[in-house]
Amino acid sequence: MADHPDVAELGYEQARDELASVVKRLEAGGLSLEDSLALWERGEALAAVCEGHLAGARERVERALAAVEDDAEDGETDGD
Template sequence: MSDIAAMSFEDAMKALEDLVRQLESGNVELEKSIALYERGAALKAHCEKKLNEAEEKVQKITLAAGQPVGTTPAEGL
């Protein structure tokens, strides 16, 4: 699952959507369903992390007279 860490948000979302379609089809064996579910949980966590990072960056944009003038680094980045 180390490949997930290198995925962009968009790639991870597409992979998660594909995975959900497979599970919803009902044509997946139990053991494979479990593995897909575990990968889906990892993809979901990765997407949440990426969204949180983006939100922090947006919150750190500094404004002057309503216009963005720069950013300040978010803690931990």
């Protein structure tokens, strides 16, 4: 991402949509090798941003589930 610092500012949906656009452009072909490589590198940076957002969301869900489980266990203990 060092070559594409602007992608770090993108939200998940923005990065995902731009990544889809990058993939379409690469699949369409017709680009020079240099342009293809630059686009590929931007796609890699966008994919990393998406992964980061997903990892953060996954962590939040796991924390929420752990809190619910803790509350449920506390409720079972109090009810005995």
